[in-house]
Amino acid sequence: MAMNAESLEGRMLFAIPKKGRLHEKCLSILAGADIQFRRPNRLDVCVALNHPIALVFLPASDIPSFVGKGNIDLGITGHDVVLEGAMEDFVTEILRLNFGKCSLQVQVPESSPCKTSTDLAGKRVVTSFEVVAARYFGEIDDKLGLKGEQRTKIEYVGGSVEAACSLGLADGIIDLVESGDTMRAAGLHAISTVLETEAVLIKSTKPKNPQFDPIIEMITKRIAGVIAASKYVYIQYNVERTHMEAATRITPGRRAATISPLEQDNWVAVSAMVEKKKAAQIMDDLGRIGAEDLIIFNLDNCRV
Ligand SMILES: Nc1ncnc2c1ncn2[C@@H]1O[C@H](COP(=O)(O)OP(=O)(O)OP(=O)(O)O)[C@@H](O)[C@H]1O
């Protein structure tokens, strides 16, 4: 189906990274929020089948400026990408999405004498994040009173940043680190963290189309539910009434734990949402205070 301005009339435009690290997760968020679409091969704009929304598939790095300028109403990208696009005053990060988590770090060869970013000041730094890097080293250079040629030389490369030191192009780099595998394989180590990032849902600070506020709010709530459902599990267990207080200290729930009496005297059933990453530890702790019949349920979706 060819897309024209008419078919987009009255539709809230929602930008999604078209490829790269964030793409797949965004598709599962759209599915979880029940935004249905059929994307014809190679087409970057497609209308949702069940909402007045059009999805626009764009490079993650272009999304902040489109949203910031108001050409697109809503978008998903990385927090790092917002900062690199210098768009933090033009977009509002309405939700953290709990994926695409990594850190932007200053790295040097294992053998480098530079132990801190200050040691690296004045030298050559290669990065794909030239805006963030210039700001970061600009402040250090200012503090050290470095002028002109003495200041840190930031050079942009589009990818394979980790190769720059071994190629003799740089004394250090600024690049994203998740597991650290890329950094270690290149014989580098981190000497400082410039920022922590994760995927974010963004809208314009000054929306051009305020008529879309209600649908943006609805989609935001749905996505928040999808994220919470992936972050939390539901735990249910039985415990003697005398241990109830200790038990609810371990599983206080988001608002409060649900406690129901059991037919068996002096026993209660407790259920509560707990963070998925803490679930194993919580089960150990509950076992220690005598909780029994522990069951963990995954959540498909929720509103919290
Ligand atoms: N290793 C990683 N772990 C987690 N998130 C990451 C990682 N690398 C990148 N990201 C996040 O994904 C965003 C986009 O990174 P990615 O490398 O996929 O983009 P891209 O370079 O625009 O894509 P492509 O290389 O396909 O053009 C980053 O800005 C960051 O927010």
Ligand SMILES: O=P(O)(O)OC[C@H]1O[C@H](OP(=O)(O)OP(=O)(O)O)[C@H](O)[C@@H]1O
């Ligand atoms: O710490 P790690 O888990 O190794 O991840 C970090 C790597 O991931 C990203 O690159 P990506 O693999 O997306 O490729 P790119 O260099 O083409 O962006 C980033 O630029 C690092 O190189």
